[in-house]
Amino acid sequence: MFIDFETFKARADKLQALMAEAARAAGRDPAEVRLLPVTKTHPAAAADYVARYGLPAVGENRVQEAVAKRAEVAAPLHWELIGHLQSNKAALAAQHFDRIQSVDREKLLHPLDRAAGELGRPLSVLLQVNAGHDPAKFGAEPADAPRLLDAALAKANLRVEGFMTIAPLGTTPAETAEHARRTFANLRAIRDDLAARTGVPLRELSMGMSGDFALAIAAGSTLVRVGTALFGARE
Numbered sequence: 001m002f003i004d005f006e007t008f009k010a011r012a013d014k015l016q017a018l019m020a021e022a023a024r025a026a027g028r029d030p031a032e033v034r035l036l037p038v039t040k041t042h043p044a045a046a047a048d049y050v051a052r053y054g055l056p057a058v059g060e061n062r063v064q065e066a067v068a069k070r071a072e073v074a075a076p077l078h079w080e081l082i083g084h085l086q087s088n089k090a091a092l093a094a095q096h097f098d099r100i101q102s103v104d105r106e107k108l109l110h111p112l113d114r115a116a117g118e119l120g121r122p123l124s125v126l127l128q129v130n131a132g133h134d135p136a137k138f139g140a141e142p143a144d145a146p147r148l149l150d151a152a153l154a155k156a157n158l159r160v161e162g163f164m165t166i167a168p169l170g171t172t173p174a175e176t177a178e179h180a181r182r183t184f185a186n187l188r189a190i191r192d193d194l195a196a197r198t199g200v201p202l203r204e205l206s207m208g209m210s211g212d213f214a215l216a217i218a219a220g221s222t223l224v225r226v227g228t229a230l231f232g233a234r235e
């Protein structure tokens with residue numbers, strides 16, 4: 001059985017307190033760091049809870065699952081794609097998501113731009129970078145990020161708002177934390193460099209999940225994507 005709203009609310013309150021603590025410890029304003037609940041694999045009720053709690057958006061990692069879920073949710077939420085996007089689903093994703101965080105290769109840019117043009121509204125995107133060099137993770141290689149960014153900025157209907165990354169797991173908790181620190185610092189440096197080079201703010205740094213959000217906030221995250229700590233383990 002899925003959790004009830006009170007359970008969700010208690011977890012979200014606690015998580016946001018921990019996020020604020022991590023921000024203050026890093027000398028940052030807690031208001032700079034927002035929470036994106038990740039509702040993947042969970043029922044539509046999860047998204048309803050998020051809206052009722054007063055958060056503006058949810059994250060999903062599969063296009064079809066999100067399309068089906070969104071049809072069941074009446075609340076005016078934003079839906080963000082955080083999972084790998086196949087080129088042949090780009091147009092569908094542009095239609096159903098308010099922002100796509102997983103733009104990781106140039107091949108996606110044309111179909112997303114064209115679909116946004118046909119819909120008559122700009123599409124917000126983040127560029128996903130494999131900042132931890134994880135062979136098991138998607139994301140552009142850091143060396144390819146400048147070219148991907150330039151190509152994305154050249155698309156009339158795409159709004160490039162920043163970057164997203166996922167830190168690789170280690171074999172021990174200490175190693176996992178070390179990977180997370182290195183990955184998040186690397187993405188932050190890539191962003192700072194590219195923002196300076198292009199003059200585009202690229203403000204959003206989507207990094208941090210249930211296990212590493214505090215390390216991500218210390219490194220400059222503006223958006224943590226949290227599933228397990230809010231909704232419990234996925235099947």
Ligand SMILES: *Cc1c(COP(=O)(O)O)cnc(C)c1O
Nearest residue numbers: 038061082209210225226227228
């Ligand atoms: C599932 C997922 C999350 C949430 O992970 P948790 O560990 O459950 O918090 C965050 N980001 C991405 C890209 C995901 O696929």
